[in-house]
Amino acid sequence: MNKVNFDEHAENYNELLRESVGFFSADEAYFARYKVKLVQKTTRIKPARILEYGCGIGRNIPFLRATFPEAVVEGSDVSPLSLELARAENPGVPFFLEDDGEMHELFDMVFVASVYHHIPPAQREAATATLAKRLRPGGELYIFEHNPYNPITRRIVNNCPYDADAVLLKPSETKSLVRKAAMAVTAANYCLFIPPKLSALAWIESGLGWLPLGGQYWVRGTRN
Known part of the structure; x- marks a missing residue:
């Protein structure tokens, strides 16, 4: 399996995203807004410094700034x-190249x-340990x-x-990576059950976090 060169896709990332998930949401910013709001609802801290690791072209950055002003x-x-594109779209935000x-x-x-x-499995422990060291x-x-349990998600990824x-x-692997990095797993849930086209049913999501059918899942690790 060849490693993806993200420089090759940076300038047409938004177009690829629309093609991949257009059936789910016509709003390109939906996923960014959704995840950042979920963090706002579940975090137990008031962060003064936030890092988005693997920020790409910076799609999530404006929502992180607006939600945590x-x-x-x-x-x-x-x-x-x-990162060049992210800097152009988010003036004043510090960006740095990994490694x-x-x-x-x-x-x-x-x-x-x-x-x-996107991180090769053999490198995931080291990457998580690095992130743990960056946390207070x-x-x-x-x-x-x-x-990986959601067939629609697998189809999107495959195409x-x-x-x-x-x-x-799997969520179990992500949790294991967090624990091996000397962090405690303090929360985890499935998410992205309801597309915005069915927003009238969005209230259902709050009770479905245990169900392994969401389009994605999230894990929160807390540094000891």
């Missing part, structure tokens, strides 16, 4: 071109959305991932060019 929000990624060797301040929260399935004691790591290298994780 008192926090300094930063982004990081492995794709230089994606640049620089030391960075500790964060209260690290937000990771649909990134881990009591800081929270939020990981959102595709649900998306920038998911060509994807190896999906």
